[in-house]
Amino acid sequence: MPDMNHETATATELAADHDFIQWIKYPTQESTLYWTQFAAQHPDKAPQLAEARRLVLLLSQEQAEDRSCDEDAALVWAHLQDAVRQDRERGAAGGPVFALWGYSRKTWLSAAAVILVLLASVALLFNLNNSKPVTYATAFGEKRIIQLPDNSVVVLNANSSITIPEKWNTDAPRSVQLQGEAFFTVTQQANGQQFIVRTSKGTEINVLGTEFNVYDRGLEDRVVLASGKVRLSTIQNGETRQMEMQPGDLITVSAANGLSHRRVDPSLYTSWQHNQVYFDNYTLREVGSLIEEQYGYKVEFSGSELSGQRITAFLEVKRPEDILNTLAETFDLKITQQENTINISSL
Amino acid sequence: MDEQEIWGRFKAGSEDDFSLLYHHFAPMMLRYGNRITPDKELIRDCLQQVFFSLWKGRATVGTPTNVQHYLLKAIRNEIIKRGNRDKVHEELPEDYHSELEDSHEQTLIQLQTAELTRQRIAHLLSQLPARQREVIFLKYYANLKYDEIAAIMDIGQDSVYKTTYKAIARLQQLLHNSTLLLLALFF
Structure with missing residues (x-):
């Protein structure tokens, strides 16, 4: 396979060939040149090439089925931060260090409860002060990952910014103002607390635990939903319009053309996170x-x-x-x- | 992002870079864990253990040439080490043919779509034996080379090739069957 002869390869062999897979998934000019020339020189291989392409695309789709991973990742991260902090405190005291968590479901739940209580009391304390908004921004050519107070994660594309209140009240919706482009992974809260993204053009995306991309540049807003469920509302000619989005939906909002809807592969619209x-x-x-x-x-x-x-x-x-x-x-x-x-x- | 630079800053104690590494690689590690064991709680614990050990040992840990490869291997080892053997996906014989063939066809009929939808493909792929799914995940999702997959799974490169071929052949067969089935539905 490393030195496989593409001329005699079956569809199965092509579909398992590293170079072929790379070309289908991450085409470069060089590989496109190679495979288009190959196809032109070997017209008899067209059925094998087509079948192999179909197989690679099918095999690459298995990721689509488990969407709980991003919520799990946010959950583990919260525990990990606790563990790192406790470790730092113990380290400073010079004491021995042990594993800080158990493996039973019970431990997880009680830790979650402690975090919830802690957050609740912090929120109470800070709500007494007027909380100032905090802005995170990226320069040209820069990307940044930001963890929000609720453990939701925002990947901010270049020349973009988000503004959030310094502290979120636990009973009011979490609210984020966006300019530019960002990918959101939103945590689900026990009390069903809403998460709202507002763009500079007045589009609102209303969320419960989900992943989506928002693009707010130029003349239009583009929202792509990767998983979960969101409700999009927008004001057109003074009228509020609402739409529920399903994973794979792309909705474009522009003053000129109103709302338009299309089905897409979300990974294409969120791939900027990986350059x-x-x-x-x-x-x-x-x-x-x-x-x-x-x-x-x-x-x-x-x-x-x-x-x-x-x-x-x-x-x-x-x-x-x-x-x-x-x-x-x-x-x-x-x-x-x-x-x-x-x-x-x-x- | 430049992995080596981020890894260097993480080793020097930067929590921001630790966070960056975590958020970049954790979702893939969890997905990989799902191919090895159905026990989600075990996977989460192992993920936490892997990153906590990294943080604790950051001063002495080396700099891997490929961070993704290193972390996938780390979570696999942790799951196998920690996992109650019977919780890990049961190994099926290589020539396994689903004894649930009937119910598999039932499900396909229920899905009742003329074209291959994501749901149906996911269903077909889930029919493959665990080891084949693991190789497919590493090859087509994590995008690793055959020698890297062999190193992660601790098996020879030849077995990786064979498992990949078998998975593809099985998928083709399942596709073929489901197409025939659909034809049968229509005529």
């Missing part, structure tokens, strides 16, 4: 906007015909050059940079 971007039939103008939003450059096109060309691609992106090089090679472009401005023209 991958997905251009879903984007115009080059839209790709340019993404570079402007996330990296702070100004992107100019020479010729309006050029900026309307479309691209569909899934790319590994660490720096804006990774996107620009792909564009240059795909469309035969000349790309120049002067200070903060990138100019793109046809060769």
Whole structure:
């Protein structure tokens, strides 16, 4: 298999071939070139290639079934923080250190109860003061993971910010104001406390324990639900509209076109967390906007015909050059940079 | 993110970087745990143990060349060490054919969809023996190389290949059966 001869391979062998899998899941220019050439030179292998592609996609889907993992991860993290803190205190006292938790369900529950009580009393104490909002922000080209007071986790994309109250009241909804783009993993609270994300355009996403991506840039808001259930409400022409979302739903809200709904693979819209971007039939103008939003450059096109060309691609992106090089090679472009401005023209 | 840099700062005592490592890798480790044992509580305890030991031993722990590989192996070892052997997914013979074939077909009829939905695929994949599912998880979800999978599971690379082929062949067979079944439903 490491040196497998692709020319004689069956569909099964191709589907198990590391290079082939990499190409299907994380295509690069190099691998796309290799496999398209291979397909062109071996037209008789077309059925095997198609079958192998289908198998790889099927096999990669097994992740879809267990969504409880993210809630479990938040739960364990809360315990881990306690354990680390207790360990630091004992360490300072010079005492011996033991494992700090038991393995029975009972221990877990009582620890959860203690945390709940602690949080409740903290909330009581701090509500007496006027709590000031706290803002977390990212610079161009930066990503950041933020843990909220309720153990929900926010992955903030570049050039984005969230604002939360300093302390959350336990009986009022948890409320987050977002600008830019973020992926939320929200913890479920015992009392069913709501979690609300508000965008700068007035869209509200109302949540109970779930994972979703919110994009609030340019002219539209985009919300993609990865798992769980959310209710989206938005004000259009002074009228409030509400929609319940199912996992895999993409809802776009814009002043011009109102609400639109589409089914998508959520992983494509949340892959930016792992430095991958997905251009879903984007115009080059839209790709340019993404570079402007996330990296702070100004992107100019020479010729309006050029900026309307479309691209569909899934790319590994660490720096804006990774996107620009792909564009240059795909469309035969000349790309120049002067200070903060990138100019793109046809060769 | 640059794993090696984050790992370095974590070793130097940065709690932020410890948090970053945890949030990046914990969901995958939990998913992997689900392939090894059905006991969710055990998986959570093992996850906590792995990260707590890392935190305690941060000053002396080495820097792995591949952090994901290192952490997957760590949680697997912890589950096997801690796991009551009979709680770990029962090993099925390699030539196992589901004795639940009938009920499997029943479920498919109940799902009653003309195209392959996610639900049906998940159902088909769940029909595979535990060891095949473990290899498939490491290969197609964690995206590891064959030698890395062999190292994590403590088996030879040849067995990993064989298990992968068997899983694919079994999946093809299940797909074939369910397609025939659907045809039978329509005609």
